[in-house]
Amino acid sequence: MIKIAxxxxxxxxxxxxxxxxxxxxxxxxxxxxDVMDGHFVPNITIGAxxxxxxxxxxxxxxxVHLMIDRPDKYLDDFLEAGSDIITVxxxxxxxxxxxxxxxHAAGKRASVSIKPKTPAEVLFxxxxxxxxxxxxxxEPGFGGQSFIESxxxxxxxxxxxxxxxxxxxxxxxxxxxxxxxxxxxVEYGANVIVAGSAVFGKGDIAKAMAALKEGIGDRDV
Ligand code: DX5
Ligand code: ZN
Numbered sequence: 001m002i003k004i005a006x007x008x009x010x011x012x013x014x015x016x017x018x019x020x021x022x023x024x025x026x027x028x029x030x031x032x033x034d035v036m037d038g039h040f041v042p043n044i045t046i047g048a049x050x051x052x053x054x055x056x057x058x059x060x061x062x063x064v065h066l067m068i069d070r071p072d073k074y075l076d077d078f079l080e081a082g083s084d085i086i087t088v089x090x091x092x093x094x095x096x097x098x099x100x101x102x103x104h105a106a107g108k109r110a111s112v113s114i115k116p117k118t119p120a121e122v123l124f125x126x127x128x129x130x131x132x133x134x135x136x137x138x139e140p141g142f143g144g145q146s147f148i149e150s151x152x153x154x155x156x157x158x159x160x161x162x163x164x165x166x167x168x169x170x171x172x173x174x175x176x177x178x179x180x181x182x183x184x185x186v187e188y189g190a191n192v193i194v195a196g197s198a199v200f201g202k203g204d205i206a207k208a209m210a211a212l213k214e215g216i217g218d219r220d221v
Contacts, residue, residue: 002186002216004209005030005063005172007196009045009143016050017057019200026209030063030085032174032194034143035078037068040092041141048077055082063087063192065113065174067140070094079106087111087134087172090122100129111172115140120154120161127167132192133158137185138175143196147176152188159189159221171221179208182215191221 006028011019020031033051038044051064064083068074072094078086079102086103088095090112103110112126113134123133135155138145155173162169172192177185182193195212202208 001191002220003029003170003192004199004212005032005192005194006199006205006209007032007034007143007174007194008200009034010196010200012200016054019205020054020058020060022205023199023209024058024060026206027213028060028199028209030061030192031058032196033062033064033083034196035064035066035068036141037070039069040089041067043141048074048081051078051081051083061085063172065134065194066092068092068094071099072096075099075102079103079108083108085109085111085132087113087132089113089115089140090118091115097126100126104129111170113174114154116148116151120157123158124161127158127161127165127169130167130169132170132172134172134174135190136175137173137177140175144201145176147181155185155188155190162189179211179215182212183217183219186216186219186221189221 006023036043036045061084063085065087071088100110109131111132137151173190174194178198
């Protein structure tokens with residue numbers, strides 16, 4: 001099944017519960033939470049206290065994307081805050097495979113992300129132990145950017161590797177997806193699709209979700 005993961009980066013931060021409920025009612029199983037530290041990416045967003053509050057506000061799966069230099073230092077905070085899936089970046093200075101084991105030891109789902117210029121192959125050896133991989137389809141840092149087409153072969157390569165070996169690993173993509181290209185993204189092989197501005201930047205969340213679902217149609221991976 002294809003899952004839409006609305007990114008709250010484009011939601012109304014004064015009304016997160018309202019916006020998340022609307023997305024959930026419109027069929028979103030995941031809520032994508034973008035954590036930025038102003039070092040790994042040139043933007044600052046939210047930290048573990050907000051995840052903790054979101055945990056109380058929703059039963060949806062909290063899909064927490066750590067765009068930070070030191071995931072090793074802050075991982076426990078995000079685990080304790082109630083994250084369901086934690087994504088760490090392969091390029092983060094504090095990244096190591098140990099983080100995957102720590103996430104699993106806490107009973108949560110582990111994911112590793114690559115930026116647009118990082119080759120897909122670095123993730124191949126990790127696939128057997130990962131619950132999800134995240135291919136960034138924009139340079140991380142901001143919502144509302146355009147989809148980078150050169151990431152398409154990486155999505156295809158990861159899907160092929162997952163299929164070939166029968167791995168139980170989701171493939172998420174993040175950045176520049178809207179109703180016009182979401183169907184193509186599923187055809188490339190993504191099964192979890194992050195959408196920020198395409199869900200929360202349109203005024204009517206239910207309508208925006210319906211347009212994305214229509215874009216997916218009956219496609220599957
Ligand atoms: C960007 C974030 C994305 C962002 C996507 O660094 O990781 O999750 O919110 O926004 P859109 O869907 O607007 O490209
Ligand atoms: Zn993200």
